[in-house]
Amino acid sequence: MKTIIHNIFYTLLLVAISCGVSFAQQAPPAAKVSGALLNEQGKPLDYATVSLLRASDSTVVKGALSNDAGVYVFTNIKAGNYIIKASVVGYQKAVSKSFAVPANASQVTAPALNLRTGSTELKAVTITATKPLIERKIDRTVMNVENSVLAAGNTAMEILERAPGVTVDKDDNISLKGKQGVTVMINDKLTYLTAAQLATLLRSTDGSTIKSIEIITNPSAKYDAAGNSGIINIKLKKNTQSGTNGSITVGGAKGQYWRDNSSLNLNHKQGNLNVFTSLSRGDNKRGHDLRLNRVVTDSLGNKTYFNQRSLMPGSNHYNNYRLGADYDLTPKHTIGFVVSGYSNSGTDNNDTKTIIGKQFGVADSSLHTTSVIKQTYKNFALNLNDKIKIDTSGQEISFDLDYSKFKNNSNAFYYTNYFKEDGTQQHFPLNLSNQTPSNITIYTGKVDYAKPITKTIKLEAGAKFSSVKTDNDLRAQKQDSVTMAYLNDTTRTNRFIYNEKISAAYINLNKQFKKTSVQIGLRAEQTRSTGNLIGFTPVKRSYLNFFPSVFVNQTLSDKHEMSFSYSRRIDRPGYDDLNPFVYYLDPYTFSKGNAFLKAQYTQNFELNYTYNKTVNVSLGYSRTSDAITELILSEGNKTFQTNDNLQTQTGYNINVNTPFTITKWWEGNINATAFYLGFKSDTLAGSKFNDGQWAFQGRTTQTFKYAGFRFEVMGDYQSALTYGIYKIRPRYSIDMGLSKSFMNKKFNVKASCDDIFNIRRNDLSSHVINNNFDIKQKNDTRVMRLTFTYNFGNNSIKMREHRSGADDEKGRVKGAN
Structure with missing residues (x-):
């Protein structure tokens, strides 16, 4: 440790001297x-x-x-x-x-x-190199799904659920090593969406367009500070071969319902110009069976028992597009643009029956609610980028300008009938309707600069500005029992407008010693926001935060390597979480936001050991203050969902990841994580709360190759765990897949089955702070898929891999649904 401290000191000293020399007058260079x-x-x-x-x-x-x-x-x-x-x-x-x-x-x-092509042409040589499914790099874990059997026909959400250390809960919240607050990026572009919006986007992204998934548990200062548990970066395919080439993918699947998907990828590269495009479409229909038993105790101690079952099938149709081009003005100067977007639609048909009584199984009354929710999602995004390699030493500068527009709309109809104990109608039905148009506009601009000061010292710096405006308008009506007309319901109608501007700057210094590398970074972010629920006093905030980061990597020998990292992170509340108005789902269930919800801050520490560049062991510790946590609370005989700040969230984790090869035809990967999550608050719903639990998550992938066939088996297990007020029960599943290539690998057929034994569930309960409920739910998880892919065009060996300009980034989007 003393040597490392000395190395850090010398790094700062050498950087100071080098920077000073660069400003001093120098003799003309050789x-x-x-x-x-x-x-x-x-x-x-x-x-x-x-x-x-x-x-x-x-x-x-x-x-x-x-x-x-x-x-x-x-x-x-x-x-x-x-x-x-x-x-x-x-x-x-x-x-x-x-x-x-x-x-x-x-x-x-x-x-x-x-240089002209030689007069004597070499015979064609086919070089086959398959990347491992799980690949460990210095600062991230990479899941190479491009050639994986299990990726065929799946959506990005379904692939993400199989990534090492990643879990997706009942509400599509993504967790990494047990912690929520994950930042999801697509092609290095930040996409801060609500859980519902992100789920829609990921379910609309065809798995055949995905190259890899990168898991970055402790990002550097170069990345936005949002996300307390790290970054998941989904890398889409980009063809870089010369000439014109592409691929066509067509697939079908059968779970409870039929599904289909298709995509087209085209690329043309000639001279300094590279043009690429992708189109994808699909129809996904899925089932969801939810059972909720809850007991509500009033102020006199009387208990009411609610037994609820909801059948919630949903369908989604998506059309995605992406068009871009890169042009090399010179060998050192590349400009480019990317236009992307989607036009998606979805329908949820929910059927809920609730039995109410003094004990389970004995009905005093009941109600039956059916709902139809039709949604449309449209997005248009434009990125302009410019990258200049100033010299051959590695000095470069890049620019990005981004514009993105989201236009979402939801029309919902709820019909509730009330019945007496004998099954006769109790009173006039409650019929409601909602229209929820949502418009989100984002502008971002960023610049990144890198300069090697010496052969062993590198400087990185940059700045970014983003402006986000979201306008959510809830228009609610209620049917009148006399006129039968739908009239405006002022108790539910509201309009919430949120504006946020973030100005950021960062600096990173890298120093390479003989066997030690050190990186020290600092990021500053100034946030100014205004949340305005029309008719109420706007809530304004302005705060400046600093986010330091430190990375130290030590090579002990050819086969042994250790690293340490530290970073401070922030998670700002979602726009819908800040909207204080009430959204009713049925007469006894609703949700409401919290206008006074504060940002949470996390300190992350991680120690890694790598053996032989393959086996990786990591130890992690994190502490989050003002932890944003979802709560389900009771209000009389009603139950509602909201979010609040708990005092602290503490996490410990140990992760082991290792690939293995048994024979030339049998290889695989094992990923195991043990973690502890603890939550504490002295003022939760007027009482103290302190709970936590150790948990385990294991995942293994086996790949078998024989006679041109590729067979994969993936097993997944997660033990019971505690998250906030929830006790989540164990979950487990097994997936299988088989693939075979034909026609000199131009035509590929893949068949797979997810959750082959149909055992994957999402069950949980809560029995704290006056809660007493159990939720059992089963999604449509056993799905059989068949996918065909045909590659066409020039597939010659490329001379170099062309990279586009700056890393694309999308500004924060957190619109309410």
């Missing part, structure tokens, strides 16, 4: 000669052998290799006349015209060289 190598299509050639020769006698002065941008550099070159000679396998050698390096020159650009 001459630097640089240039670029291109093929016949104008595409850069990487790892070519380049020689600098004297023009007078062709004596070799220096040699070099071109980088992945086709650029080569020679330093400390004396004045004189020179020529460039280049060669690479598969191309004819090329020699440039003579050029001069003046005596007082600091930098000279050599004439561009275009």
Whole structure:
């Protein structure tokens, strides 16, 4: 530890000296000669052998290799006349015209060289390299789903449920290593949505368009500070091969209902231009069976028993599109744009029967509620990006401008009939209707800069501004028992407008020692927000926060490596959670927001050990203050859901992840996590609350290969756990899949079955703070799938992987549904 502290001190000292030197007056630098190598299509050639020769006698002065941008550099070159000679396998050698390096020159650009394809063509060689399903990197865990059998025909949500350490609860809240507050990104673009909106987006994202899922448990200062348990980044496929190519995917599935999906991916790359597009559509219908038993005790101690069963089938139709292009103005300068969006619709048909009595099984009265909820979701997003490689040392700057517009609408109809003990109608039915248009507009702009100060010190800095406005308008009506007309219901109608502006800046310093690397970062975020429930006093907030981060990586030997990381994070309340008005679901169940809900702050610590670049063990500790927690509380004989700040949430976890290979045809991965979550509050519903529990989560994947077939089996288990006031029961399942390629791997067939024994459930209960309820629910989890994929076009080996400009980021969106 003393050595590490010394290393950190020397890092800061060297950075200070280097920065000081960069501002001091310096002598003119020695001459630097640089240039670029291109093929016949104008595409850069990487790892070519380049020689600098004297023009007078062709004596070799220096040699070099071109980088992945086709650029080569020679330093400390004396004045004189020179020529460039280049060669690479598969191309004819090329020699440039003579050029001069003046005596007082600091930098000279050599004439561009275009290499022609060799006259003797090599026979086609097929190189097959399959990435492991689970891959551990220094700062993240990667789930490579692109070639996984289980990914075929699944949506992004269904794939995400299989990621290491990830769980999705009954309300589609995503947890990582037991903790909620996960930030979900798509292609490095932040998508802060409500759980319902995020679930809709992920269910509308075809699994065949996904390349990998990255799990970052402790992000650096470069990332937004939101998300107390880390970041999940879903990387979509982007074809980078030359020419025109693409793929078509068609799939069908059968659970309780039929499902289908299809997608088209196209890519055209010629010279400096790369154009790509993807279209996907699908229909998903799913079942959901919920049973709720609750006991409500009034102030006199009298108990009322509610026995409720809800059948909640839902359907979703999605149409997604994405179109973009990158253009290399020069080998160092890339501009690009991406247009994306969707037009989705969904319908929920709920049928709920509730028996009310003095004990379970004995009915004093009952009610029957049916509801039809029709929703539409539309989104248009535009990203403009610009990336400039300032020099060959790695200095670069990138810019992003983003605009995104969401337009969601919901029409809901609720019909409730009341019955006496003998089954006759008790009184006039309660018939309600809601219209909930929601408009969300986001503008963001960001800049990122990176500069290697020395060979071992690198500086990263950037700034970002985002502006978000969400307008949620709840228009409610109630049927009049006399006129039978639907009249405006002022007790439920409301309009909530939320504006938020966040200004942020960050700096990261990286220092590489012989066997130690250190990164120190600091991010500052200024938040200004106004929540306005029309007719009430607006709630305004303005606060400045600092978010430090530290990463230390120590190589102990060729096979042993350790790292330590620390970061401070924030989670701001969702817009719908701040809306204080009441949303009724039925006469005895409703939800309401909390306008005074505060942001929560988390301190994250993590220690990692890696053996042989494969086996990884991590220890983590986190402490969250003002933890935002979902609560279910009682109000008379009614039950309502809301959110409040608990005093603290404490978490400990240990994770073990290891791939294994038994034979050349049998390999797999094991991921196991043990974690403790504890919650404490001295003022929860007027009483003290202190509860927690150790839990275990295990997941294993087995892959078998034989005669061109690929068979996968995935088993998942999560023990009972405590989350806030909820006691969540164990859950487990087994998935299987089989795939085979034909026609020289252009045509692929995949068959799979999720939850093959139909045992995956989401059951929970609560018996604290006057709660006494049990929930048993079964989703439509056993689904059989068959998917066909055809790849077409130019599939030649690419020369380099072209990357687009800046990392795309989407601003925060938290609209109420």
